[in-house]
Amino acid sequence: MEKTILLRFGEIYLKGRNKQYFEKILLNNIKFALKNNNFILSVTRGRYFIENYLSEEEDEIIEKLKRVIGLHSLSRAVKIKTDIEEIKKASVNFAGDTTFRVTVKRADNSIKISSTRLSGEIGAYILSQKPNLKVDLFNFDKEVYIDMRENGFTYILSDKIMCEHGMPVGTSGNGMLLLSGGIDSPVAGFRMIKRGVKLKAVHFHSFPYTSELAKQKVIDLASILVKYGMEIELYVVPFTEVQEAIHKNCDNRFMITLMRRIMMRIAEILARKSHCGAIITGESLGQVASQTMQSIYVTNSVAQMPVFRPLIGMDKEEIISTAKHIGTFETSILPYEDCCTVFLPENPVIKPVYEEVIEQEKKLDIETLIKNAIDNTEKQIITNNE
Amino acid sequence: MYFFDNASTTRVYKECAEILNDYNLNKYYNPSALYGPAVEIKKDIEKSRLEISALIKASKGNIIFTSSGSEADSLALFGLKKAKGSRIISSKAEHSAVLNSVNQLKNDDFEVVFAETNSDGSVNEESLCSLIDGNTSLVSIMHVNSLTGAINDISKISKKVKEKNDKTIFHTDAVQSYGKLPFRLDNCPVDLYSVSSHKIHAPKGCGFLYVANGVKLSPIIYGGGQEKGLRSSTENAGAICAFSYASQKFFKTDKSCIKQLLVKTAKTLQENIKDLKIITDLNNCAPHILCVAFKNLKSEILLHLLEKHEILVGTGSACNSLKGNLRFAEELKLGKEYENGILRISFSEFNNEDECAFLCDKICEETSVLYKKLF
Numbered sequence: 007m008e009k010t011i012l013l014r015f016g017e018i019y020l021k022g023r024n025k026q027y028f029e030k031i032l033l034n035n036i037k038f039a040l041k042n043n044n045f046i047l048s049v050t051r052g053r054y055f056i057e058n059y060l061s062e063e064e065d066e067i068i069e070k071l072k073r074v075i076g077l078h079s080l081s082r083a084v085k086i087k088t089d090i091e092e093i094k095k096a097s098v099n100f101a102g103d104t105t106f107r108v109t110v111k112r113a114d115n116s117i118k119i120s121s122t123r124l125s126g127e128i129g130a131y132i133l134s135q136k137p138n139l140k141v142d143l144f145n146f147d148k149e150v151y152i153d154m155r156e157n158g159f160t161y162i163l164s165d166k167i168m169c170e171h172g173m174p175v176g177t178s179g180n181g182m183l184l185l186s187g188g189i190d191s192p193v194a195g196f197r198m199i200k201r202g203v204k205l206k207a208v209h210f211h212s213f214p215y216t217s218e219l220a221k222q223k224v225i226d227l228a229s230i231l232v233k234y235g236m237e238i239e240l241y242v243v244p245f246t247e248v249q250e251a252i253h254k255n256c257d258n259r260f261m262i263t264l265m266r267r268i269m270m271r272i273a274e275i276l277a278r279k280s281h282c283g284a285i286i287t288g289e290s291l292g293q294v295a296s297q298t299m300q301s302i303y304v305t306n307s308v309a310q311m312p313v314f315r316p317l318i319g320m321d322k323e324e325i326i327s328t329a330k331h332i333g334t335f336e337t338s339i340l341p342y343e344d345c346c347t348v349f350l351p352e353n354p355v356i357k358p359v360y361e362e363v364i365e366q367e368k369k370l371d372i373e374t375l376i377k378n379a380i381d382n383t384e385k386q387i388i389t390n391n392e
Numbered sequence: 393m394y395f396f397d398n399a400s401t402t403r404v405y406k407e408c409a410e411i412l413n414d415y416n417l418n419k420y421y422n423p424s425a426l427y428g429p430a431v432e433i434k435k436d437i438e439k440s441r442l443e444i445s446a447l448i449k450a451s452k453g454n455i456i457f458t459s460s461g462s463e464a465d466s467l468a469l470f471g472l473k474k475a476k477g478s479r480i481i482s483s484k485a486e487h488s489a490v491l492n493s494v495n496q497l498k499n500d501d502f503e504v505v506f507a508e509t510n511s512d513g514s515v516n517e518e519s520l521c522s523l524i525d526g527n528t529s530l531v532s533i534m535h536v537n538s539l540t541g542a543i544n545d546i547s548k549i550s551k552k553v554k555e556k557n558d559k560t561i562f563h564t565d566a567v568q569s570y571g572k573l574p575f576r577l578d579n580c581p582v583d584l585y586s587v588s589s590h591k592i593h594a595p596k597g598c599g600f601l602y603v604a605n606g607v608k609l610s611p612i613i614y615g616g617g618q619e620k621g622l623r624s625s626t627e628n629a630g631a632i633c634a635f636s637y638a639s640q641k642f643f644k645t646d647k648s649c650i651k652q653l654l655v656k657t658a659k660t661l662q663e664n665i666k667d668l669k670i671i672t673d674l675n676n677c678a679p680h681i682l683c684v685a686f687k688n689l690k691s692e693i694l695l696h697l698l699e700k701h702e703i704l705v706g707t708g709s710a711c712n713s714l715k716g717n718l719r720f721a722e723e724l725k726l727g728k729e730y731e732n733g734i735l736r737i738s739f740s741e742f743n744n745e746d747e748c749a750f751l752c753d754k755i756c757e758e759t760s761v762l763y764k765k766l767f
């Protein structure tokens with residue numbers, strides 16, 4: 007009897023002729039997630055098995071697999087040679103302590119007994135060993151799932167452990183995430199990772215107005231996201247000069263709008279350079295002054311690329327709940343400021359008018375500001391070292 | 393580096409580093425072991441205890457070595473046997489080691505009340521005395537405020553506390569005053585007295601709690617029963633001996649030179665920076681802490697700008713979060729335009745006049761550029 011983990015994939019089931027492409031990437035991602043563990047990955051029709059791993063690493067492996075996007079669920083299982091007596095003995099441990107049912111799936115035609123009869127026989131054996139248990143075909147506590155494969159092996163499965171679902175990372179291309187230190191942007195990144203996007207991220211840093219700790223916080227957030235997203239290229243853009251220029255030359259009430267328009271332009275340049283097909287932001291409609299429909303219109307209009315805003319219709323509570331689920335919340339709420347509040351006006355324009363913003367922007371040498379920022383951008387690769 | 397954050401920690405005396413090294417490499421035996429070399433180490437620890445006792449005239453009590461000032465505070469506040477529901481008095485200007493501990497005691501059903509703070513960060517004695525009642529089990533007031541350097545007259549305050557209720561136990565966090573202000577424990581009724589090693593050029597990882605005879609404590613760490621059963625853990629002999637060495641050297645050092653640097657820096661800054669508020673009361677402060685506030689300026693920005701010139705300063709107690717600082721700024725009633733602008737410059741014997749002149753130059757230069765940029 008050998009321990010194995012059975013993996014089921016989700017949405018890529020729906021794919022047609024290009025299914026192989028998605029599967030290949032998913033399999034690579036699984037291997038990448040488990041790169042520090044010893045195991046064998048075997049593939050049968052529609053299912054994957056992780057085998058030959060150290061049993062003391064099983065929990066760790068399962069935790070890592072739960073974060074592989076594209077997997078639907080997994081189950082701990084045992085693999086035994088197909089032999090009815092052996093199967094009966096092994097099944098006892100899977101029946102729990104209260105109610106159970108036995109389900110047999112028989113792909114192996116050499117066994118001549120019907121699945122239903124086999125279920126009954128195995129159930130009876132379990133009851134003879136554990137007389138306190140009860141069979142309940144509908145309201146069962148444990149399902150003993152017995153999968154008899156064509157290859158002469160049988161798998162007995164325990165409960166389903168749900169994974170993150172979604173599309174394998176890398177199957178939808180690259181996206182450039184605007185990553186601040188707040189709660190929302192990591193969640194936005196996660197939502198897009200789940201749609202198969204490989205993330206790159208850009209952070210705007212305002213030293214000395216914000217500290218090195220604020221930058222470290224963003225690196226920490228990216229390090230949490232890579233647990234789902236494989237690897238993130240992080241671009242840290244010095245933004246102080248831009249903020250000082252706006253502060254000096256423009257009506258301060260437009261500070262945020264003007265800042266966001268320049269951020270968007272820089273993000274797009276970096277996105278093109280690093281082969282991204284979209285920009286991703288954590289905006290949620292109406293949450294703050296820069297996220298009103300009018301503000302989004304004015305900032306969006308500088309971008310040629312599509313801008314994905316996966317949180318646009320989510321409220322704060324939903325966002326926080328995802329942030330807690332993926333483990334970014336605790337880091338996001340650390341008190342280092344992400345975007346310097348020194349320059350923030352008491353009364354920002356909430357509904358900026360496009361023409362007025364353009365007038366303000368004329369007071370800036372946008373091209374030079376952007377060029378300087380891009381020239382001094384630092385790039386670092388965040389990888390998952392688990 | 394120009395290090396002006398000596399209230400957060402200090403550079404270790406070279407001799408202390410050597411002592412520590414010696415204990416790590418040669419005298420590493422467990423002091424509780426029965427063989428000869430280990431017994432010698434035990435003797436070294438006891439010698440250190442006596443040396444430190446002599447410096448603070450601790451003849452009416454015992455010194456319990458801990459791993460830090462924070463641990464000493466926790467042992468005092470949580471370890472003290474006190475009646476459930478009784479009153480505990482402290483001040484909101486306390487270091488977080490005390491403040492967070494008393495807040496925890498509040499959750500454990502003690503009645504926790506806070507005395508008011510004066511504008512220099514010292515405790516308002518009148519307010520404090522008015523809070524003491526028959527049900528007060530513990531008063532905890534720091535000796536020197538870690539952000540502003542303000543001195544609380546602990547001798548006087550402890551006597552006043554005992555006059556109002558002689559059963560009340562008096563604790564002081566002396567982390568910022570130890571060796572910096574003349575003080576003796578034998579002529580005032582202080583019951584519990586916490587100290588940290590690394591503020592006086594000794595290595596980090598050591599501290600002590602003085603416990604007056606008759607004060608009943610329970611341990612907060614259980615184990616092998618070291619330190620009279622009050623602080624189980626293998627003794628950190630090297631750090632303890634280095635701490636004793638540093639104490640003796642530091643107590644002998646002339647603090648008036650440090651105070652002169654502080655006063656001169658304060659005056660230079662005040663003369664050159666418009667609207668600067670000197671929070672520290674120069675007539676009633678520890679020799680090493682100068683606290684100022686800039687108008688409409690976030691001091692963290694200035695901290696980073698000074699960093700570029702290799703000057704290191706503090707924006708408050710490093711153990712406090714930024715939020716904690718803001719809370720304290722409110723306590724000092726600085727006014728909104730000053731509350732983000734608190735900068736703490738703290739000195740040691742390793743600073744000199746030239747360094748201070750350079751510091752003042754750069755603060756003036758950077759603030760003037762910054763004010764021009766921002767306003």
